[in-house]
Amino acid sequence: MKEINKYIPFGIILIIFGTILFFLSGIDQFIRPFSQPILMGSSKGKDILFFVLFGITIMLSTLGDNDKIYGYIKNLSISEKLKNKDFYLRLSLILFLFTAIAGLVVELYLRNSLGIGWNTILVIMNPSMTSTSILHSHMYKGIFGVILGIFLSHIPSGIHTGSSLSAYTPDIIGLLFILIPVTYIVMILSMQRRKAFPRIFLAFTSTLGIIGLIDGGLFATPTIGGIYGILVLMYNGEILDGISDYISLKEKREELITILKGEWAIIKSIFGGKAKENKKSIHKYLKILIPHFALVLIILLRFSIAFYGANTEYYELILHDPHDLNDLNQYNTLNLTEDENKAIVHLSNEYNEMELLNNLAITLDGKCDWYSLSWNIYSYL
Numbered sequence: 200m201k202e203i204n205k206y207i208p209f210g211i212i213l214i215i216f217g218t219i220l221f222f223l224s225g226i227d228q229f230i231r232p233f234s235q236p237i238l239m240g241s242s243k244g245k246d247i248l249f250f251v252l253f254g255i256t257i258m259l260s261t262l263g264d265n266d267k268i269y270g271y272i273k274n275l276s277i278s279e280k281l282k283n284k285d286f287y288l289r290l291s292l293i294l295f296l297f298t299a300i301a302g303l304v305v306e307l308y309l310r311n312s313l314g315i316g317w318n319t320i321l322v323i324m325n326p327s328m329t330s331t332s333i334l335h336s337h338m339y340k341g342i343f344g345v346i347l348g349i350f351l352s353h354i355p356s357g358i359h360t361g362s363s364l365s366a367y368t369p370d371i372i373g374l375l376f377i378l379i380p381v382t383y384i385v386m387i388l389s390m391q392r393r394k395a396f397p398r399i400f401l402a403f404t405s406t407l408g409i410i411g412l413i414d415g416g417l418f419a420t421p422t423i424g425g426i427y428g429i430l431v432l433m434y435n436g437e438i439l440d441g442i443s444d445y446i447s448l449k450e451k452r453e454e455l456i457t458i459l460k461g462e463w464a465i466i467k468s469i470f471g472g473k474a475k476e477n478k479k480s481i482h483k484y485l486k487i488l489i490p491h492f493a494l495v496l497i498i499l500l501r502f503s504i505a506f507y508g509a510n511t512e513y514y515e516l517i518l519h520d521p522h523d524l525n526d527l528n529q530y531n532t533l534n535l536t537e538d539e540n541k542a543i544v545h546l547s548n549e550y551n552e553m554e555l556l557n558n559l560a561i562t563l564d565g566k567c568d569w570y571s572l573s574w575n576i577y578s579y580l
Contacts, residue, residue: 205395206261213254220247237407239335239420245410253406256387260398263391285433288389292429294382295408299417301375302338306331306416309338309368315517318508319571320556328560329361332574334505336416341365342376343413361414367569383409389432396443397432404428418501423494430490438487502576510573514555516544518567526562530555552578 220227220243227243238245263269263284272282280286309331310317320332331337344362386405390398408425415422432439441458444451513533518524521542524535531547546555552575563570 206257210254210258213250217247217250256402256406259387260390284389284391287385291385291389298378303417305338305372306336315571319573321571323363323569325568327363329363334418337361339376339413394440394443397439401432427494434489505576509575511577513548514546515573518542518570521567523566
């Protein structure tokens with residue numbers, strides 16, 4: 200029980216802080232500068248979810264520290280593989296990637312069913328505004344919002360649930376949503392009996408990853424953080440364990456420094472032209488670099504999609520069941536085409552994408568069921 204005491208108070212503090220954020224307004228503004236970079240456009244709802252989920256994750260990571268629970272699991276008549284935390288680490292990556300990619304496929308299916316392009320931002324206006332896109336998907340958030348509405352009678356202002364989207368998403372997204380708690384449970388199993396630094400690191404990145412799946416999808420910053428965290432522990436686990444030992448075990452510091460100096464000497468000899476003599480070491484260092492290469496690749500993929508899908512000539516605005524479009528005259532409208540239940544409007548590319556999106560949300564409130572807007576990442580440059 201002594202080991203549990205190191206983490207339980209920390210987890211309780213995080214949960215209490217997240218609860219305070221839920222009931223009190225204004226506090227979230229002070230933490231927004233810190234949470235926004237890691238949560239990708241932080242909001243009060245995501246801030247609350249982050250602290251509460253991080254706290255719960257830290258606490259659940261201590262289950263295996265209990266000797267009775269650990270002994271019971273070790274004595275179960277199951278394969279030794281199913282008792283191995285590294286097995287669950289690899290399984291969590293598979294489940295995580297499958298869930299994220301499946302959400303992306305559903306996003307593409309929804310766009311095809313509505314007759315809009317893949318490179319657009321879809322905004323549902325009724326009964327409340329919520330948006331989604333390939334680069335920042337809210338497919339799972341719509342289901343999560345419905346679940347929140349069942350359990351919470353009052354949701355404070357500033358917390359956007361995205362439940363309006365659930366009326367448009369296919370039923371399969373509800374089944375796929377079940378994979379998120381399953382993935383989370385597998386992640387918890389992968390944290391058991393780990394040293395302090397890798398445990399907290401994995402709890403932190405796993406929290407980001409789960410939030411990213413719900414609010415952002417495959418290419419969201421927290422989702423990428425979740426993938427990166429799992430890969431780092433898979434390929435850099437010994438390094439994280441070493442950092443943990445260096446912090447907590449003073450008697451091992453000299454030994455760890457000696458090992459580090461030896462590794463540095465090998466690296467210098469490799470770059471000094473002795474690569475052939477250090478083939479095994481090169482293989483080891485390349486393995487260590489895999490998570491970082493993966494991080495760079497997925498970030499490059501995200502921006503490649505954003506730039507490839509950008510419409511730089513004009514913004515294409517498609518409105519479903521529109522009425523009273525006179526307010527669009529305040530924008531630089533290049534062309535307007537209408538049929539029975541749809542209007543297609545071309546707007547000048549002089550606007551910043553985010554500013555235009557926010558302004559249209561106000562202008563079109565109550566004047567259509569949904570609208571889509573082509574994106575233009577160049578407008579941010």
